[in-house]
Amino acid sequence: MERRNVGILVFDGVAVLDLAGPFEVLTRTRLEPGTESRRTEESAPFDVFTVAKTREPVTATGGLVVMPRHSFADAPHIDLLVVPGGFGTRPVLQDAETIDWIRRSAASAERVASVCTGALVLARAGLLDNRRATTHWGSFGLLASLGHNITVDREARFVDDGVLTSAGVASGMDLAFHVVETFFGKDVADETARYIEYRRG
Amino acid sequence: MERRNVGILVFDGVAVLDLAGPFEVLTRTRLEPGTESRRTEESAPFDVFTVAKTREPVTATGGLVVMPRHSFADAPHIDLLVVPGGFGTRPVLQDAETIDWIRRSAASAERVASVCTGALVLARAGLLDNRRATTHWGSFGLLASLGHNITVDREARFVDDGVLTSAGVASGMDLAFHVVETFFGKDVADETARYIEYRRG
Numbered sequence: 001m002e003r004r005n006v007g008i009l010v011f012d013g014v015a016v017l018d019l020a021g022p023f024e025v026l027t028r029t030r031l032e033p034g035t036e037s038r039r040t041e042e043s044a045p046f047d048v049f050t051v052a053k054t055r056e057p058v059t060a061t062g063g064l065v066v067m068p069r070h071s072f073a074d075a076p077h078i079d080l081l082v083v084p085g086g087f088g089t090r091p092v093l094q095d096a097e098t099i100d101w102i103r104r105s106a107a108s109a110e111r112v113a114s115v116c117t118g119a120l121v122l123a124r125a126g127l128l129d130n131r132r133a134t135t136h137w138g139s140f141g142l143l144a145s146l147g148h149n150i151t152v153d154r155e156a157r158f159v160d161d162g163v164l165t166s167a168g169v170a171s172g173m174d175l176a177f178h179v180v181e182t183f184f185g186k187d188v189a190d191e192t193a194r195y196i197e198y199r200r201g
Numbered sequence: 202m203e204r205r206n207v208g209i210l211v212f213d214g215v216a217v218l219d220l221a222g223p224f225e226v227l228t229r230t231r232l233e234p235g236t237e238s239r240r241t242e243e244s245a246p247f248d249v250f251t252v253a254k255t256r257e258p259v260t261a262t263g264g265l266v267v268m269p270r271h272s273f274a275d276a277p278h279i280d281l282l283v284v285p286g287g288f289g290t291r292p293v294l295q296d297a298e299t300i301d302w303i304r305r306s307a308a309s310a311e312r313v314a315s316v317c318t319g320a321l322v323l324a325r326a327g328l329l330d331n332r333r334a335t336t337h338w339g340s341f342g343l344l345a346s347l348g349h350n351i352t353v354d355r356e357a358r359f360v361d362d363g364v365l366t367s368a369g370v371a372s373g374m375d376l377a378f379h380v381v382e383t384f385f386g387k388d389v390a391d392e393t394a395r396y397i398e399y400r401r402g
Contacts, residue, residue, distance in 0.1 A: 020221030027263030062228030
Protein backbone atom coordinates (compact mmCIF):
# COMPACT_ATOMS: atom_id res chain seq x y z
CA MET A 1 0.00 0.00 0.00
CA GLU A 2 1.14 3.50 -0.88
CA ARG A 3 1.17 5.62 2.29
CA ARG A 4 0.63 9.34 2.41
CA ASN A 5 3.28 11.32 4.27
CA VAL A 6 1.82 13.70 6.84
CA GLY A 7 4.18 16.43 8.03
CA ILE A 8 3.10 18.27 11.17
CA LEU A 9 5.06 21.48 11.75
CA VAL A 10 6.26 21.99 15.33
CA PHE A 11 7.79 25.09 16.93
CA ASP A 12 8.28 26.52 20.41
CA GLY A 13 4.91 27.50 21.83
CA VAL A 14 2.90 25.12 19.64
CA ALA A 15 -0.31 24.09 21.45
CA VAL A 16 -0.03 20.45 22.51
CA LEU A 17 -3.49 19.34 21.42
CA ASP A 18 -3.26 21.19 18.07
CA LEU A 19 -0.41 18.84 17.28
CA ALA A 20 -1.49 15.73 19.20
CA GLY A 21 -5.14 15.65 18.10
CA PRO A 22 -4.49 15.24 14.35
CA PHE A 23 -1.38 13.13 15.16
CA GLU A 24 -3.50 10.65 17.10
CA VAL A 25 -6.35 10.54 14.58
CA LEU A 26 -4.06 10.02 11.60
CA THR A 27 -1.64 7.57 13.26
CA ARG A 28 -4.52 5.44 14.59
CA THR A 29 -6.41 5.31 11.26
CA ARG A 30 -6.48 1.81 9.76
CA LEU A 31 -8.17 0.54 6.63
CA GLU A 32 -8.66 -2.76 8.49
CA PRO A 33 -11.09 -2.29 11.43
CA GLY A 34 -10.65 -3.54 14.99
CA THR A 35 -8.07 -3.43 17.75
CA GLU A 36 -5.54 -5.92 16.33
CA SER A 37 -4.93 -3.86 13.17
CA ARG A 38 -3.73 -1.01 15.40
CA ARG A 39 -0.82 -3.11 16.67
CA THR A 40 0.99 -2.91 13.31
CA GLU A 41 1.36 -0.41 10.49
CA GLU A 42 0.12 -2.92 7.89
CA SER A 43 -3.15 -1.18 7.04
CA ALA A 44 -2.04 2.30 8.16
CA PRO A 45 -2.63 4.73 5.29
CA PHE A 46 -0.55 7.58 6.77
CA ASP A 47 3.06 7.96 7.84
CA VAL A 48 2.85 10.87 10.27
CA PHE A 49 5.90 12.82 11.44
CA THR A 50 6.80 16.06 13.13
CA VAL A 51 9.03 18.52 11.29
CA ALA A 52 10.76 21.66 12.55
CA LYS A 53 13.33 24.15 11.36
CA THR A 54 16.01 22.08 13.07
CA ARG A 55 15.98 18.81 15.00
CA GLU A 56 16.57 20.60 18.32
CA PRO A 57 13.96 19.89 21.03
CA VAL A 58 10.76 21.95 20.77
CA THR A 59 8.93 23.17 23.87
CA ALA A 60 5.16 23.16 23.37
CA THR A 61 2.69 25.16 25.46
CA GLY A 62 2.62 23.97 29.05
CA GLY A 63 6.23 22.81 28.82
CA LEU A 64 5.89 19.52 26.94
CA VAL A 65 9.20 18.89 25.15
CA VAL A 66 9.00 17.10 21.79
CA MET A 67 11.87 15.93 19.58
CA PRO A 68 11.06 16.69 15.91
CA ARG A 69 11.52 13.66 13.66
CA HIS A 70 12.69 15.78 10.73
CA SER A 71 14.20 19.18 10.05
CA PHE A 72 13.26 21.26 7.02
CA ALA A 73 16.52 20.03 5.45
CA ASP A 74 15.90 16.28 5.84
CA ALA A 75 12.08 15.99 5.65
CA PRO A 76 10.72 13.66 2.96
CA HIS A 77 8.06 14.82 0.50
CA ILE A 78 4.92 15.86 2.34
CA ASP A 79 1.50 14.90 0.97
CA LEU A 80 -0.53 16.42 3.79
CA LEU A 81 0.97 19.46 5.51
CA VAL A 82 -0.49 20.31 8.93
CA VAL A 83 0.29 23.65 10.62
CA PRO A 84 -0.86 23.70 14.26
CA GLY A 85 -1.41 26.85 16.30
CA GLY A 86 -0.62 28.20 19.73
CA PHE A 87 0.90 31.41 21.08
CA GLY A 88 4.12 30.33 19.37
CA THR A 89 2.60 31.23 15.99
CA ARG A 90 3.30 34.93 16.66
CA PRO A 91 7.11 34.66 16.22
CA VAL A 92 6.56 32.24 13.30
CA LEU A 93 4.64 34.99 11.46
CA GLN A 94 7.92 36.99 11.44
CA ASP A 95 10.13 34.06 10.49
CA ALA A 96 10.81 34.25 6.74
CA GLU A 97 12.59 30.88 6.62
CA THR A 98 9.60 29.02 8.08
CA ILE A 99 7.05 30.93 5.98
CA ASP A 100 9.10 30.15 2.83
CA TRP A 101 9.32 26.48 3.79
CA ILE A 102 5.55 26.34 4.30
CA ARG A 103 4.95 27.98 0.92
CA ARG A 104 7.23 25.49 -0.83
CA SER A 105 5.89 22.45 1.02
CA ALA A 106 2.32 23.55 0.36
CA ALA A 107 3.02 23.95 -3.36
CA SER A 108 3.98 20.29 -3.70
CA ALA A 109 1.48 18.88 -1.17
CA GLU A 110 -1.79 17.20 -2.03
CA ARG A 111 -3.53 18.94 0.88
CA VAL A 112 -2.68 21.72 3.33
CA ALA A 113 -4.37 22.13 6.71
CA SER A 114 -4.13 24.31 9.79
CA VAL A 115 -5.40 23.86 13.32
CA CYS A 116 -6.44 26.83 15.48
CA THR A 117 -4.11 29.83 15.00
CA GLY A 118 -2.03 27.84 12.53
CA ALA A 119 -4.39 29.59 10.07
CA LEU A 120 -2.57 32.86 10.81
CA VAL A 121 0.64 31.28 9.53
CA LEU A 122 -1.06 29.96 6.37
CA ALA A 123 -2.53 33.42 5.82
CA ARG A 124 0.91 35.03 6.17
CA ALA A 125 2.22 32.58 3.56
CA GLY A 126 -0.53 33.80 1.21
CA LEU A 127 -2.26 30.44 1.17
CA LEU A 128 -5.66 31.71 2.33
CA ASP A 129 -6.03 34.63 -0.10
CA ASN A 130 -9.49 34.65 -1.69
CA ARG A 131 -10.62 31.69 0.41
CA ARG A 132 -13.00 30.97 3.24
CA ALA A 133 -11.15 29.99 6.41
CA THR A 134 -11.46 29.76 10.17
CA THR A 135 -9.27 29.88 13.28
CA HIS A 136 -9.58 30.15 17.07
CA TRP A 137 -12.38 32.58 18.01
CA GLY A 138 -9.85 34.86 19.72
CA SER A 139 -8.08 35.48 16.38
CA PHE A 140 -10.90 36.03 13.86
CA GLY A 141 -9.98 39.69 13.35
CA LEU A 142 -6.25 39.04 13.09
CA LEU A 143 -6.80 36.29 10.51
CA ALA A 144 -8.70 38.60 8.16
CA SER A 145 -5.89 41.18 8.40
CA LEU A 146 -3.11 38.80 7.38
CA GLY A 147 -4.18 38.08 3.80
CA HIS A 148 -6.16 39.38 0.86
CA ASN A 149 -9.88 38.78 0.77
CA ILE A 150 -10.05 36.05 3.41
CA THR A 151 -13.65 35.28 4.36
CA VAL A 152 -13.61 34.27 8.02
CA ASP A 153 -16.20 31.65 8.95
CA ARG A 154 -17.09 32.28 12.59
CA GLU A 155 -19.35 29.26 13.04
CA ALA A 156 -17.72 26.22 11.44
CA ARG A 157 -15.64 23.60 13.32
CA PHE A 158 -13.52 23.46 10.15
CA VAL A 159 -13.60 24.87 6.62
CA ASP A 160 -12.56 23.03 3.45
CA ASP A 161 -12.12 25.62 0.71
CA GLY A 162 -9.19 24.06 -1.12
CA VAL A 163 -7.03 24.72 1.91
CA LEU A 164 -8.33 23.23 5.18
CA THR A 165 -8.54 25.31 8.36
CA SER A 166 -10.04 24.41 11.73
CA ALA A 167 -11.38 26.44 14.62
CA GLY A 168 -9.63 26.29 18.02
CA VAL A 169 -7.50 23.50 19.42
CA ALA A 170 -9.82 20.47 19.84
CA SER A 171 -11.55 21.10 16.49
CA GLY A 172 -8.34 19.97 14.78
CA MET A 173 -9.55 16.45 15.49
CA ASP A 174 -12.74 17.08 13.53
CA LEU A 175 -10.63 18.41 10.67
CA ALA A 176 -8.43 15.30 10.81
CA PHE A 177 -11.46 13.00 10.66
CA HIS A 178 -12.74 15.01 7.69
CA VAL A 179 -9.40 14.37 5.95
CA VAL A 180 -9.70 10.63 6.69
CA GLU A 181 -13.27 10.61 5.39
CA THR A 182 -12.31 12.50 2.23
CA PHE A 183 -9.54 10.02 1.41
CA PHE A 184 -10.99 6.72 2.67
CA GLY A 185 -14.70 7.20 3.27
CA LYS A 186 -17.02 7.65 6.23
CA ASP A 187 -16.76 4.04 7.47
CA VAL A 188 -13.00 4.26 7.98
CA ALA A 189 -13.32 7.65 9.70
CA ASP A 190 -16.15 6.52 11.96
CA GLU A 191 -14.44 3.25 12.87
CA THR A 192 -11.28 5.16 13.81
CA ALA A 193 -13.34 7.56 15.92
CA ARG A 194 -14.92 4.57 17.66
CA TYR A 195 -11.46 3.11 18.27
CA ILE A 196 -10.18 6.25 19.98
CA GLU A 197 -13.61 6.94 21.52
CA TYR A 198 -13.94 10.38 19.95
CA ARG A 199 -17.44 11.77 19.45
CA ARG A 200 -17.50 13.32 15.99
CA GLY A 201 -19.78 16.36 15.81
CA MET B 202 -1.95 30.79 44.78
CA GLU B 203 -1.12 27.24 45.80
CA ARG B 204 -0.85 25.14 42.64
CA ARG B 205 -1.54 21.44 42.44
CA ASN B 206 1.20 19.33 40.91
CA VAL B 207 -0.04 17.02 38.18
CA GLY B 208 2.31 14.18 37.27
CA ILE B 209 1.54 12.38 34.02
CA LEU B 210 3.38 9.08 33.67
CA VAL B 211 4.99 8.49 30.27
CA PHE B 212 6.56 5.33 28.86
CA ASP B 213 7.39 3.86 25.48
CA GLY B 214 4.19 3.06 23.64
CA VAL B 215 2.04 5.53 25.57
CA ALA B 216 -0.86 6.71 23.38
CA VAL B 217 -0.28 10.32 22.36
CA LEU B 218 -3.78 11.62 23.04
CA ASP B 219 -4.06 9.76 26.38
CA LEU B 220 -1.22 11.97 27.52
CA ALA B 221 -1.89 15.12 25.50
CA GLY B 222 -5.65 15.40 26.14
CA PRO B 223 -5.44 15.78 29.94
CA PHE B 224 -2.16 17.72 29.54
CA GLU B 225 -3.90 20.31 27.35
CA VAL B 226 -7.03 20.57 29.50
CA LEU B 227 -5.10 20.98 32.75
CA THR B 228 -2.38 23.32 31.41
CA ARG B 229 -4.96 25.57 29.74
CA THR B 230 -7.22 25.81 32.81
CA ARG B 231 -7.31 29.31 34.29
CA LEU B 232 -9.31 30.67 37.21
CA GLU B 233 -9.40 33.98 35.30
CA PRO B 234 -11.46 33.62 32.08
CA GLY B 235 -10.53 34.84 28.61
CA THR B 236 -7.63 34.59 26.19
CA GLU B 237 -5.17 36.95 27.92
CA SER B 238 -5.07 34.88 31.13
CA ARG B 239 -3.76 31.96 29.04
CA ARG B 240 -0.59 33.91 28.15
CA THR B 241 0.76 33.64 31.70
CA GLU B 242 0.67 31.14 34.56
CA GLU B 243 -0.76 33.70 37.00
CA SER B 244 -4.19 32.13 37.42
CA ALA B 245 -3.12 28.60 36.42
CA PRO B 246 -4.19 26.21 39.20
CA PHE B 247 -2.10 23.26 37.98
CA ASP B 248 1.60 22.70 37.35
CA VAL B 249 1.55 19.78 34.91
CA PHE B 250 4.61 17.70 34.11
CA THR B 251 5.55 14.40 32.53
CA VAL B 252 7.41 11.84 34.62
CA ALA B 253 9.13 8.62 33.57
CA LYS B 254 11.40 6.01 35.07
CA THR B 255 14.37 7.93 33.71
CA ARG B 256 14.74 11.19 31.81
CA GLU B 257 15.64 9.36 28.58
CA PRO B 258 13.43 10.19 25.57
CA VAL B 259 10.14 8.30 25.43
CA THR B 260 8.64 7.17 22.11
CA ALA B 261 4.85 7.37 22.14
CA THR B 262 2.55 5.49 19.77
CA GLY B 263 2.98 6.67 16.19
CA GLY B 264 6.60 7.65 16.87
CA LEU B 265 6.18 10.95 18.72
CA VAL B 266 9.27 11.42 20.90
CA VAL B 267 8.75 13.22 24.21
CA MET B 268 11.39 14.25 26.76
CA PRO B 269 10.10 13.56 30.30
CA ARG B 270 10.42 16.57 32.61
CA HIS B 271 11.11 14.40 35.64
CA SER B 272 12.36 10.93 36.49
CA PHE B 273 10.96 8.90 39.39
CA ALA B 274 14.04 9.99 41.35
CA ASP B 275 13.66 13.75 40.89
CA ALA B 276 9.87 14.23 40.61
CA PRO B 277 8.31 16.64 43.12
CA HIS B 278 5.32 15.62 45.23
CA ILE B 279 2.37 14.72 43.01
CA ASP B 280 -1.13 15.86 43.96
CA LEU B 281 -2.87 14.43 40.91
CA LEU B 282 -1.33 11.32 39.37
CA VAL B 283 -2.41 10.53 35.79
CA VAL B 284 -1.59 7.15 34.21
CA PRO B 285 -2.28 7.16 30.45
CA GLY B 286 -2.73 4.03 28.35
CA GLY B 287 -1.58 2.63 25.05
CA PHE B 288 -0.07 -0.66 23.88
CA GLY B 289 2.97 0.28 25.99
CA THR B 290 1.00 -0.53 29.14
CA ARG B 291 1.59 -4.26 28.56
CA PRO B 292 5.34 -4.19 29.46
CA VAL B 293 4.54 -1.74 32.29
CA LEU B 294 2.28 -4.39 33.87
CA GLN B 295 5.41 -6.55 34.30
CA ASP B 296 7.63 -3.73 35.53
CA ALA B 297 7.84 -3.94 39.32
CA GLU B 298 9.76 -0.66 39.67
CA THR B 299 7.07 1.33 37.86
CA ILE B 300 4.20 -0.45 39.62
CA ASP B 301 5.86 0.25 42.98
CA TRP B 302 6.39 3.90 42.09
CA ILE B 303 2.71 4.22 41.12
CA ARG B 304 1.62 2.61 44.39
CA ARG B 305 3.80 4.97 46.43
CA SER B 306 2.84 8.10 44.43
CA ALA B 307 -0.83 7.19 44.64
CA ALA B 308 -0.61 6.75 48.42
CA SER B 309 0.47 10.37 48.89
CA ALA B 310 -1.61 11.90 46.07
CA GLU B 311 -4.89 13.75 46.52
CA ARG B 312 -6.34 12.06 43.43
CA VAL B 313 -5.33 9.24 41.07
CA ALA B 314 -6.61 8.91 37.51
CA SER B 315 -6.10 6.71 34.50
CA VAL B 316 -6.90 7.21 30.83
CA CYS B 317 -7.82 4.29 28.55
CA THR B 318 -5.71 1.18 29.30
CA GLY B 319 -3.86 3.09 32.01
CA ALA B 320 -6.57 1.46 34.15
CA LEU B 321 -4.85 -1.90 33.64
CA VAL B 322 -1.76 -0.48 35.31
CA LEU B 323 -3.75 0.93 38.24
CA ALA B 324 -5.45 -2.46 38.60
CA ARG B 325 -2.07 -4.23 38.67
CA ALA B 326 -0.99 -1.83 41.43
CA GLY B 327 -4.06 -2.91 43.43
CA LEU B 328 -5.62 0.53 43.25
CA LEU B 329 -8.90 -0.59 41.69
CA ASP B 330 -9.71 -3.48 44.04
CA ASN B 331 -13.34 -3.34 45.20
CA ARG B 332 -14.06 -0.33 42.98
CA ARG B 333 -16.03 0.51 39.87
CA ALA B 334 -13.76 1.40 36.96
CA THR B 335 -13.59 1.63 33.20
CA THR B 336 -11.03 1.39 30.37
CA HIS B 337 -10.87 1.13 26.57
CA TRP B 338 -13.66 -1.15 25.30
CA GLY B 339 -11.07 -3.56 23.91
CA SER B 340 -9.75 -4.25 27.43
CA PHE B 341 -12.88 -4.66 29.58
CA GLY B 342 -12.21 -8.36 30.18
CA LEU B 343 -8.53 -7.91 30.91
CA LEU B 344 -9.26 -5.11 33.41
CA ALA B 345 -11.54 -7.32 35.50
CA SER B 346 -8.87 -10.05 35.59
CA LEU B 347 -6.11 -7.79 36.97
CA GLY B 348 -7.59 -7.02 40.37
CA HIS B 349 -9.98 -8.23 43.05
CA ASN B 350 -13.65 -7.45 42.70
CA ILE B 351 -13.33 -4.70 40.06
CA THR B 352 -16.75 -3.76 38.67
CA VAL B 353 -16.21 -2.76 35.05
CA ASP B 354 -18.52 -0.02 33.82
CA ARG B 355 -18.98 -0.60 30.08
CA GLU B 356 -21.02 2.52 29.39
CA ALA B 357 -19.45 5.49 31.17
CA ARG B 358 -17.01 7.98 29.59
CA PHE B 359 -15.32 8.03 33.00
CA VAL B 360 -15.89 6.63 36.48
CA ASP B 361 -15.17 8.42 39.75
CA ASP B 362 -15.18 5.84 42.51
CA GLY B 363 -12.45 7.26 44.70
CA VAL B 364 -9.96 6.47 41.95
CA LEU B 365 -10.78 8.01 38.54
CA THR B 366 -10.70 5.94 35.37
CA SER B 367 -11.71 6.90 31.84
CA ALA B 368 -12.79 4.93 28.79
CA GLY B 369 -10.63 4.99 25.65
CA VAL B 370 -8.20 7.68 24.53
CA ALA B 371 -10.32 10.80 23.84
CA SER B 372 -12.47 10.26 26.93
CA GLY B 373 -9.42 11.25 29.01
CA MET B 374 -10.37 14.83 28.19
CA ASP B 375 -13.81 14.35 29.73
CA LEU B 376 -12.14 12.92 32.82
CA ALA B 377 -9.80 15.93 32.97
CA PHE B 378 -12.70 18.38 32.77
CA HIS B 379 -14.43 16.43 35.53
CA VAL B 380 -11.31 16.93 37.69
CA VAL B 381 -11.32 20.67 36.93
CA GLU B 382 -15.02 20.86 37.78
CA THR B 383 -14.54 18.95 41.03
CA PHE B 384 -11.77 21.28 42.18
CA PHE B 385 -12.90 24.65 40.77
CA GLY B 386 -16.53 24.36 39.70
CA LYS B 387 -18.47 24.01 36.49
CA ASP B 388 -17.89 27.60 35.30
CA VAL B 389 -14.10 27.20 35.26
CA ALA B 390 -14.38 23.82 33.50
CA ASP B 391 -16.86 25.08 30.91
CA GLU B 392 -14.89 28.25 30.21
CA THR B 393 -11.74 26.19 29.68
CA ALA B 394 -13.65 23.88 27.32
CA ARG B 395 -14.84 26.94 25.40
CA TYR B 396 -11.27 28.24 25.24
CA ILE B 397 -9.93 25.03 23.69
CA GLU B 398 -13.18 24.51 21.74
CA TYR B 399 -13.87 21.09 23.24
CA ARG B 400 -17.46 19.89 23.31
CA ARG B 401 -18.04 18.34 26.71
CA GLY B 402 -20.47 15.42 26.60
